[in-house]
Amino acid sequence: MTDYAARRTMMVDTQVRPSDVTKFPIINAMLSVPREAFVPDHLREAAYMGDNVDLGGNRVVLDPRTLAKILDSLDIRQDELVLDIGSALGYSAAVIAHMAQAVVAVEEDAEMAGEAQSLLPELGADNVAVHEGPLTEGAAEHGPFDVIVVEGAVAHLPETLTDQLKDGGRIACLFMEGTLGAVRIGYKIDGRMTWRFAFNAGAPVLPGFERHTAFTL
Numbered sequence: 753m754t755d756y757a758a759r760r761t762m763m764v765d766t767q768v769r770p771s772d773v774t775k776f777p778i779i780n781a782m783l784s785v786p787r788e789a790f791v792p793d794h795l796r797e798a799a800y801m802g803d804n805v806d807l808g809g810n811r812v813v814l815d816p817r818t819l820a821k822i823l824d825s826l827d828i829r830q831d832e833l834v835l836d837i838g839s840a841l842g843y844s845a846a847v848i849a850h851m852a853q854a855v856v857a858v859e860e861d862a863e864m865a866g867e868a869q870s871l872l873p874e875l876g877a878d879n880v881a882v883h884e885g886p887l888t889e890g891a892a893e894h895g896p897f898d899v900i901v902v903e904g905a906v907a908h909l910p911e912t913l914t915d916q917l918k919d920g921g922r923i924a925c926l927f928m929e930g931t932l933g934a935v936r937i938g939y940k941i942d943g944r945m946t947w948r949f950a951f952n953a954g955a956p957v958l959p960g961f962e963r964h965t966a967f968t969l
Contacts, residue, residue, distance in 0.1 A: 760800065768816055771820060772821075772824075811904065811959075814903055818926070819844060821950065828851040830853060832852050832899055833897050834898065834901065835900045854880070854881070892912075905933055907957050908963045919940055924938075925938065935951050935952070
């Protein structure tokens with residue numbers, strides 16, 4: 753029988769801590785949340801490999817290093833409301849739930865959203881609400897949000913999402929330029945977005961977040 757608790761400890765010790773992520777809430781969350789429960793059954797053995805877990809259709813569960821470094825850069829506080837875009841079966845939302853006051857997890861795939869709605873409360877993430885709908889539209893009726901996390905790469909970030917960010921809030925996005933990806937943290941100040949580079953990473957571009965090509969005659 754696979755010892756997933758031991759694999760979680762190894763994940764933190766070999767993938768998270770060596771990436772300069774040492775904040776207790778992040779370490780505690782990643783040690784506590786059973787990553788294998790939030791991937792399809794046939795992918796459980798791959799849950800702790802250190803790579804993105806491929807869910808098909810350009811959807812992934814972000815690798816532990818990338819998620820941990822995103823959360824480290826955002827420095828989520830216990831009084832904050834977080835919007836988690838593309839939460840799939842809910843792993844990222846369950847991790848963030850350990851740090852935030854509440855999480856709204858947006859998922860457009862009905863089957864994955866349904867599984868997340870069952871899994872999250874079963875595993876103690878009672879402060880997560882699953883919102884089924886297009887990823888690009890977020891969940892404006894539950895906002896505005898202190899923090900937004902996008903669980904996958906973007907080539908184009910819709911203003912519908914940054915509009916849901918509180919003034920003074922922040923958003924993490926993995927911007928892909930060809931094969932090179934850069935995680936940037938955006939800050940909303942006086943209604944305008946400013947961005948800073950955080951680290952390099954890679955993931956497929958989420959459906960709906962592709963770059964729009966302008967056609968000219």
